[in-house]
Amino acid sequence: MPESFRDSQSETQPVEDRRLTSTEIRQMISDSTLRNREHFDERIDRLEKSLTTLFCSAFPNDDPHGHRHAHEEYIKSADWWDKAKTEIILNTAKSGVWIGVIWVAYSIWEHFKEAVRR
Numbered sequence: 001m002p003e004s005f006r007d008s009q010s011e012t013q014p015v016e017d018r019r020l021t022s023t024e025i026r027q028m029i030s031d032s033t034l035r036n037r038e039h040f041d042e043r044i045d046r047l048e049k050s051l052t053t054l055f056c057s058a059f060p061n062d063d064p065h066g067h068r069h070a071h072e073e074y075i076k077s078a079d080w081w082d083k084a085k086t087e088i089i090l091n092t093a094k095s096g097v098w099i100g101v102i103w104v105a106y107s108i109w110e111h112f113k114e115a116v117r118r
Contacts, residue, residue: 056062
C-alpha cells in the first residue's frame, strides 16, 4: 500500500476501524510511558513526603538530629561511668594490695620484736 494512501486513510478513519502506523504506535507507547512515569513520579513523591513526615514524627519535636545528639550524650555519660567504675575498682585493688603489704611488714616487725625480746 503506498504511503500517501495510508496517510490519507488514517486521517479519515477512526483509530478503531483502521490499522495503526508504526509512528502512531510509537507515539502511543511514548505517551503512555510518559503518563506512567509522571504517575509514578507523583506517587513516589507523595510516598517520600509521607515517609519523611512519619520518620520525623517518631522523634521529639520532629528533630532526628537532636535525638541522635541526645543519644551521643547518653553514650558519653555511660562511657564516663564505665571509666569511673574501672578506676574505683582499680584504686580499691591497689589499696587492698598496700594494706596487705603493710600488714605483712607489720607482722614481720612484730615477729622480729618478739624474737629480740626472748
